[in-house]
Amino acid sequence: MRFIFKxxxxxxxxLAKHGGHVFWYGLLLLFLLASPWLLPEYWLAQLTFVLIYSVVGLGLMLLAGFTGLFSIGHAAFLGVGAYTQAVLSNMGWPFPLSLACAGLLSAAVGVVVGLPALRVKGIYLGIATLSFGFIVEEVLARWESVTGGNGGMHVKEPSIGAWKLDSGEEFYYLCLVVTVLSTLAIVNLLRSPTGRAFVAIRDSEISAQSMGIHLARYKTLSFALSAALAGLGGALYAHKIQFLSPDQFNIVQSIDLLLMVVIGGLGSVHGAFLGAIFLITMPQLIALGKDVLPPVIGQAPGLQAVVYGGVLIVFVLFEPMGLYGRWLKVRTFFSMFPFYRRGMFKRQKSFQKSDRLK
Incomplete structure (x- = not known):
């Protein structure tokens, strides 16, 4: 186990606490930069989706994992950002300007949705955000003059000046840049007094308020920042699939996003990326498993939902800290072998809740 003497x-x-961070994150960055030459076109497209969902996951992780406010209608922010980007791009706006507008409009909508969070919490907040998700889906379907309604709308390719990003490799690098900048912004935000206020609200609202933290201001800010990141991810999502329809941002998409951060590991930046990898690779693994399973099971229409539900139940019962929590336990086991004990993380969780996933 590594101990840092400051x-x-x-x-x-x-940001990098020791040389190991520099080495491994640098190696990861080199792999991501070289991915267009190392991966086939199909897997590069899947990696692009991982980056897009990671941006959305960072926003939901900030809201649910670090502030303790759960949203079951987060796909609505994804849809607002996607349709804003589509409308402005089709009008000929440059990509950076339309991307900024998508994030800002989503943040403004997030402020409106965050207002109920000032009076309700827990399951009641979840119901409020769920209702908002239904409202946004219905607006996207009925506002045919702008969104195209249920018939959908096509999205033009992104362009920066005279440069059109019309290839998968160019768009992948664009998503990589947005993801890296979003990650750096979230990591630095969490180290600031604002981020510490979010964590204090998550651990105990009464204690946070007694220390002078303005609950209404920081809860609303958390919703706004989370919605802005979801809007940025939605803007990239719109250009990636190049066709939008309201049913792409329904309750199922919201549940998938919440599933992503829960399985990835609530309260950790790494969990947003691990959850995005899970969300993208799991359908591929299920498709491969259909050939092995008996036809009665493999061809069942609800197989994917059953697998998702089973995986979520397993994680909630046996690994509530998610994939990143499991990785921490594996890393600690090999670092402290043969002195590792199973109850180590349980004891740490009881008195160090805010720091256990750093």
């Missing part, structure tokens, strides 16, 4: 105040400011 001798300089700059060590608290650095």
């Amino acid at each position: 001798t300089d105040y700059d060590q608290d400011v650095r």
